[in-house]
Amino acid sequence: MRLWTSAAIAEACHGAAAGDFTADGVTFDSREVVAGDLFIALKGEATDGHRFIGKALERGAAGLLVSEAVDAAHVRVTDTMAALNTLGAASRERSSATRIGVTGSVGKTGVKEALKAALSRFAPDAVHASVKSYNNHTGVPLSLARMPASSRFGVFEMGMNHSGELAELTQLVRPHIAIVTWVASAHREFFATETDIAMAKAEIFAGLPKGGTAIIPHDNPHADLLARAAADAGAKVVRFGLNDGADVHAEKVALHPDCSCVTARIGKETLTFKIGMAGQHWVNNALAVLAGVQAAGADLALAGLALAELNDLPGRGRRLRVAAGAGQAIVIDEAYNANPASMAASFAVLKAVTPARHGRRLALLGSMKELGALSDEFHAGLAPHICEAGVAAAVLVGAEMKPLAAALGRSIDVRHVADADAARAEIARLIAADDVLLVKGSNSIGLARVIEALASGDMMP
Numbered sequence: 476m477r478l479w480t481s482a483a484i485a486e487a488c489h490g491a492a493a494g495d496f497t498a499d500g501v502t503f504d505s506r507e508v509v510a511g512d513l514f515i516a517l518k519g520e521a522t523d524g525h526r527f528i529g530k531a532l533e534r535g536a537a538g539l540l541v542s543e544a545v546d547a548a549h550v551r552v553t554d555t556m557a558a559l560n561t562l563g564a565a566s567r568e569r570s571s572a573t574r575i576g577v578t579g580s581v582g583k584t585g586v587k588e589a590l591k592a593a594l595s596r597f598a599p600d601a602v603h604a605s606v607k608s609y610n611n612h613t614g615v616p617l618s619l620a621r622m623p624a625s626s627r628f629g630v631f632e633m634g635m636n637h638s639g640e641l642a643e644l645t646q647l648v649r650p651h652i653a654i655v656t657w658v659a660s661a662h663r664e665f666f667a668t669e670t671d672i673a674m675a676k677a678e679i680f681a682g683l684p685k686g687g688t689a690i691i692p693h694d695n696p697h698a699d700l701l702a703r704a705a706a707d708a709g710a711k712v713v714r715f716g717l718n719d720g721a722d723v724h725a726e727k728v729a730l731h732p733d734c735s736c737v738t739a740r741i742g743k744e745t746l747t748f749k750i751g752m753a754g755q756h757w758v759n760n761a762l763a764v765l766a767g768v769q770a771a772g773a774d775l776a777l778a779g780l781a782l783a784e785l786n787d788l789p790g791r792g793r794r795l796r797v798a799a800g801a802g803q804a805i806v807i808d809e810a811y812n813a814n815p816a817s818m819a820a821s822f823a824v825l826k827a828v829t830p831a832r833h834g835r836r837l838a839l840l841g842s843m844k845e846l847g848a849l850s851d852e853f854h855a856g857l858a859p860h861i862c863e864a865g866v867a868a869a870v871l872v873g874a875e876m877k878p879l880a881a882a883l884g885r886s887i888d889v890r891h892v893a894d895a896d897a898a899r900a901e902i903a904r905l906i907a908a909d910d911v912l913l914v915k916g917s918n919s920i921g922l923a924r925v926i927e928a929l930a931s932g933d934m935m936p
Contacts, residue, residue, distance in 0.1 A: 478623060479513055479562075481538055484550045487565035488540070488558035494548030496538035501620045503559070503613065510535030516542070517555050517613070524555070556613075563619030563647060572603065572626040573771050576648050578633045578641060578679050579656030579692075580672065581817045582760045584608050585752070585791050586656050587632045589764045592785055593778035594628045594771065601627040608811070610634035615644050628771060636662035636845060638675045645682025652770045653679045653710070654690040654763055658697045659816035664847030673697035677704035685709040688770040690763060693721035713770065715762040723766040728758055732828045733794065734786075741765050741775060748779030751786035753827065756820040790923060792824070797929040802908030804834070806929055809915035810922040813843045815853045818915060819860050825913045826864040834909025835867035839902055839925060841895070841916015842873030851878040858882035866913075868905060872898045872920055895921035903934035 477497040485492040498513035505527035508514055514531035516524035516539060525543050532539075532547055539549035540558055552558040567574070577587045584607075591604040603626040605618040610632040622629050631648050635641045645653070658673045666672045677700065680689050689705030691698055693716030705712045715723040726745075727738040735750040735758055750761050761782050768778040787793045790811030796803045805828065809821045818840075825836055838861060846853050855878040861869060868888035871880050872895060880891040890901050902925060906912060912929075916922045928934050 478621070481548065481550055483565075484513065484538075484540065484562065488550060488552050488561050490540070490550040490552035490558060492550045494538070496548040498537045501562070501617060503617065505531040505534065508534040508536050511537045513538050513540060515540040515555055515559055517559070518542070559613070559620065560616045560647065563616030566619050566622050566624075567647075567649065569624050570622055570626055570629070572622065572629040573652070574629045574631065574648055574650045575652040575654065575767055575771065576631050576633050576645060576650035576679055576682065577654045577656065578635070578676055579654070580659040580661040580676070580814065581820070582656035582756065582763075583610065583632050583634060584811070585757070585788060586654065586760050586763050586767075587630050588788055589760060589782060589785055590630045590767050592781040593764055593768050594630070594773050596777035596781050597768075597773040598627045601625065602630070603628070604630040605632045608632060608634070612640070612643070616647060619648065628773075633679060635675055635678075637665050638671070639678070641675060641678035642681055645679045647682075649682050649684070650679070650687070651684065652688045652690065652767055653683055653705075654767055655679065655692060655701055656760065656763055657692050657816065658695050658701070659814060660846070660849070660853065661814035661816070662845045663849055663853075664845040670697065670700065673700050674704070677701050680705045680708040680710055683708055683710045686711065688713055690715060690766045690770065692716055692759065692763070693724070694718050694759075713766050715766045716759070721762075723762050723769075725758055725762060728755075730755060730758075730827065735761075737761065739765060741769050744769075744775060746775050746779050749783040751783055752788070752792050754792070754820055754824040756817070757792070790918075790926075795926070795930055798932045799906045799910060800908040804906050804908065804910040804912060805830075806926065807911065807913045808926050809913065810841075810918075810926050812918050813841065813916050814846075815843065815856065818843065818857055821913055821915050822857075822860040822864040822866075825866070825911065828911045830911045831909040834907070834911060836865050837902075837905065837910050837912040838864075838866045838869040839898055839912060839914045839916075839922060840869060840871050840876065840879075841898075841920030841922050842875035844875075844917040844919060846875075850875055854879045855882040858886075862886060870898050870901045870905065872916060872922065895924050898922070899925045899928055899934065902929070
């Protein structure tokens with residue numbers, strides 16, 4: 476079945492169609508257009524998508540959603556951003572899919588990907604999920620607009636860095652199940668307290684229908700606040716965690732350097748399973764996933780099989796073996812993003828990995844962004860975690876890392892550089908056979924480029 480026809484787009488967006496076309500996909504980035512896509516020409520502060528219509532057509536766009544006259548098959552509307560939202564809402568309304576919204580300070584994308592894998596075992600080819608980290612005011616409606624009408628499940632990542640953002644996104648998705656993975660001091664620049672962050676995360680529950688399910692982290696300091704907000708929204712509250720009182724909890728946990736084995740109680744059911752990702756934080760993520768699978772009416776045993784196979788998430792814990800010196804080194808790729816909580820979790824994973832022979836534990840760390848007045852304190856506070864993990868040498872990237880460099884002093888080999896290119900050169904000189912390298916930092920630092928160079932063997936600056 477075609478995803479959209481020009482007539483359906485025009486009806487949904489209250490626009491005027493010029494030329495019949497059908498679209499198999501939707502995008503607003505001309506670089507991502509594939510043959511058969513609908514290209515939406517968004518107007519932003521920095522650029523205007525109408526400038527890239529020619530490129531989109533060259534790449535095979537089947538039709539356009541525009542607010543200006545064009546000489547190609549299109550639907551014309553007054554405001555393309557508003558039209559994207561209405562197209563997303565129309566996609567939601569025409570589908571009977573069970574929708575799951577996922578938010579949290581850490582773990583959003585990992586839980587979203589794990590839910591997609593778990594539900595796909597139960598309903599092959601009938602699960603739709605956000606791609607990458609499309610979780611903001613443009614990514615969420617785009618993800619909705621891409622959902623086939625025949626989907627049985629839709630999993631949508633929903634992010635925020637200001638109060639009120641989730642309130643808007645949840646009204647667009649209107650999830651039947653809402654998951655908060657964790658609350659921590661991410662985006663602290665925009666919030667006076669961590670409690671304010673918890674309140675902003677709780678906005679997701681306002682989109683639930685009466686009797687919908689709110690899944691919250693039982694072990695988090697803000698669990699009761701989240702539970703009250705969910706109850707006020709008329710939702711059923713399900714808690715997941717390690718401590719007593721959680722509805723979904725781990726009875727036994729065995730952490731290994733590259734995986735974890737868990738026996739969990741999910742309501743009245745018990746499941747023993749393996750997680751293909753390492754670390755206590757992934758145990759927490761897996762419990763959230765199982766709670767979501769049960770609430771969605773899918774199969775827990777199949778979910779356990781999917782979790783065992785989850786081991787290759789770029790930027791979020793995947794392991795790479797790369798050429799180094801006369802042999803190979805292990806790279807733990809956490810390059811996508813970073814905040815104080817996720818940094819601590821990553822160092823715990825690094826500590827559990829014992830380098831072979833004469834290898835060392837190394838760390839390439841980029842600045843943590845959006846921490847505001849507490850930035851220096853949070854960065855310096857990483858020093859004990861680094862030392863406890865047994866890191867022999869650390870390359871620190873970005874101006875915000877200066878307090879950490881000072882806190883570490885001469886306790887380990889510290890190399891503080893300005894940017895990712897300088898870090899790449901420093902790592903090329905530093906890494907050797909049998910080393911284990913953790914790479915983690917805020918996405919804007921660009922450490923993914925260093926990962927790419929390590930993976931390709933092209934470490935020359």
